[in-house]
Amino acid sequence: MIATPTNNGREWTIDSVREALAAKRISARELTAEFCQRIERRNRELSAYLALSPERAYRQADYLDGLVARGEDLPGLAGLPLAVKDVLSTRGIVTTCASRILENYRPPFDATAVERLERAGAILLGKTNCDEFAMGGSNENSAYGPVRNPVAMDRVPGGSSGGSAAAVAAGMAVAALGTDTGGSVRQPGSFCGIPAMMPTYGRVSRYGLIAFASSLDRVGPLARNVRDLALIMGTIAGGDPMDSTAAAVPVPDYLHGLDAPVKGLRIGVPTDYFAEGLDSAVREKIETGISLLEQLGCLRTDLRMPHTEYAVATYYLIATAEASSNLARYDGVRYGMRVPGGTLIEMYRKTRGAGFGAEVKRRIMLGTYALSAGYYDAYYLKAQRVRALIAHDFAEAFEQVDAIVTPTSPVPAFLLGERTSDPLAMYLADIYTVTGSLAGVPGISVPCGKTREGLPVGLQIFGQPFGEARVLQLAQAFEKAGGAQV
Numbered sequence: 484m485i486a487t488p489t490n491n492g493r494e495w496t497i498d499s500v501r502e503a504l505a506a507k508r509i510s511a512r513e514l515t516a517e518f519c520q521r522i523e524r525r526n527r528e529l530s531a532y533l534a535l536s537p538e539r540a541y542r543q544a545d546y547l548d549g550l551v552a553r554g555e556d557l558p559g560l561a562g563l564p565l566a567v568k569d570v571l572s573t574r575g576i577v578t579t580c581a582s583r584i585l586e587n588y589r590p591p592f593d594a595t596a597v598e599r600l601e602r603a604g605a606i607l608l609g610k611t612n613c614d615e616f617a618m619g620g621s622n623e624n625s626a627y628g629p630v631r632n633p634v635a636m637d638r639v640p641g642g643s644s645g646g647s648a649a650a651v652a653a654g655m656a657v658a659a660l661g662t663d664t665g666g667s668v669r670q671p672g673s674f675c676g677i678p679a680m681m682p683t684y685g686r687v688s689r690y691g692l693i694a695f696a697s698s699l700d701r702v703g704p705l706a707r708n709v710r711d712l713a714l715i716m717g718t719i720a721g722g723d724p725m726d727s728t729a730a731a732v733p734v735p736d737y738l739h740g741l742d743a744p745v746k747g748l749r750i751g752v753p754t755d756y757f758a759e760g761l762d763s764a765v766r767e768k769i770e771t772g773i774s775l776l777e778q779l780g781c782l783r784t785d786l787r788m789p790h791t792e793y794a795v796a797t798y799y800l801i802a803t804a805e806a807s808s809n810l811a812r813y814d815g816v817r818y819g820m821r822v823p824g825g826t827l828i829e830m831y832r833k834t835r836g837a838g839f840g841a842e843v844k845r846r847i848m849l850g851t852y853a854l855s856a857g858y859y860d861a862y863y864l865k866a867q868r869v870r871a872l873i874a875h876d877f878a879e880a881f882e883q884v885d886a887i888v889t890p891t892s893p894v895p896a897f898l899l900g901e902r903t904s905d906p907l908a909m910y911l912a913d914i915y916t917v918t919g920s921l922a923g924v925p926g927i928s929v930p931c932g933k934t935r936e937g938l939p940v941g942l943q944i945f946g947q948p949f950g951e952a953r954v955l956q957l958a959q960a961f962e963k964a965g966g967a968q969v
């Protein structure tokens with residue numbers, strides 16, 4: 484059940500919040516109080532937020548109310564009640580990555596994406612639960628307990644950005660930031676029935692995003708509608724002197740052309756994504772969703788992306804290799820918790836033993852193994868080569884089509900606890916999202932009907948590198964045509 488926000492009975496959106504503030508129908512303080520109350524009412528059962536930041540939220544609200552009182556222009560996202568995944572650094576606010584090892588860590592700076600949203604008027608409500616260090620697809624790997632899916636309380640919200648998705652779906656935020664390394668924005672968006680976007684690698688600065696796998700990590704928004712995703716993308720995208728991998732490619736106005744007709748656009752449907760393992764109810768919804776795009780005038784081409792079957796293995800070698808290197812910094816010396824020991828090595832061992840959860844340890848071991856002498860060529864180097872082939876599949880497809888359309892996940896939200904004992908089954912469910920992650924292309928998940936049990940299905944749309952505008956346009960057309968109800 485989704486809570487209905489009180490904006491004359493309608494859901495708040497970025498535009499309606501800003502208009503209500505400008506028209507003095509509500510003050511930013513009242514709006515903030517309303518969202519704090521909603522969080523208080525629902526967070527105990529959902530566990531979507533790990534920490535709240537009321538002082539910072541009210542400070543921003545007072546600033547905005549001051550602008551209104553003085554009759555000054557409001558910034559573009561004025562009053563947006565925002566939730567931020569707990570792997571994004573927030574100055575002075577505890578940032579744990581849902582790990583014990585960072586349980587008391589307060590970053591001295593803000594992530595660029597957070598800073599840009601606040602500068603545009605967003606109100607930071609708090610930090611959201613996730614899989615520990617973003618490693619997972621169900622949110623069950625959080626050291627602080629799982630998140631429940633607000634659409635079906637006995638089910639997972641997806642992961643790793645499960646708290647961000649649940650917060651938005653339950654009306655405890657109007658939008659949220661998540662991070663996507665192998666599907667962690669798109670898949671929870673699909674499980675909770677909201678649109679969610681992974682930008683091109685390098686489109687949004689990673690400064691302040693606590694690293695899991697640096698060549699894959701991206702910051703992306705989750706919201707109630709595609710237009711809000713476009714507004715957020717326009718705010719957070721663009722180069723950043725603090726991140727040399729943030730590309731200085733000019734950021735287009737994502738609202739321009741958002742509502743343009745999609746007639747004549749060529750959509751590719753890779754047959755490789757409709758093979759064994761795809762749930763029949765999901766398949767049916769996706770086929771209906773693709774027909775809807777065809778009714779809007781899109782031209783469908785079935786195509787092959789032959790290296791898709793290697794994507795999961797490739798992803799789990801590269802992601803774990805990079806993670807084992809990135810997580811070496813948590814040694815009890817520089818950040819977070821320390822468990823004392825008689826010798827330096829003992830201190831490391833005890834700190835990391837107590838500070839990291841089982842999945843994080845598993846990945847550090849896998850990654851260390853893949854990078855070790857004698858195995859590096861056989862595993863890591865081979866994976867890098869296959870990654871290039873997967874990227875090539877995308878490049879070839881984009882010679883024929885404007886976008887690639889697939890399911891976001893082979894299954895809808897599963898039951899809490901259903902898959903925790905089988906990590907491999909959990910990894911295999913990432914099959915449709917990790918391909919685009921490895922290729923660096925942008926992708927969105929947009930609601931595409933519900934199964935008979937009422938579980939949301941997500942349609943994934945991939946675009947060309949830096950082609951977010953096209954992806955948003957297709958998703959917008961799909962949403963407007965009633966895609967969520969197919």
Ligand code: GLN
Nearest residue numbers: 617619620664665666667
């Ligand atoms: N489920 C994938 C994993 O466990 C993706 C995680 C992510 O995108 N952060 O690695």
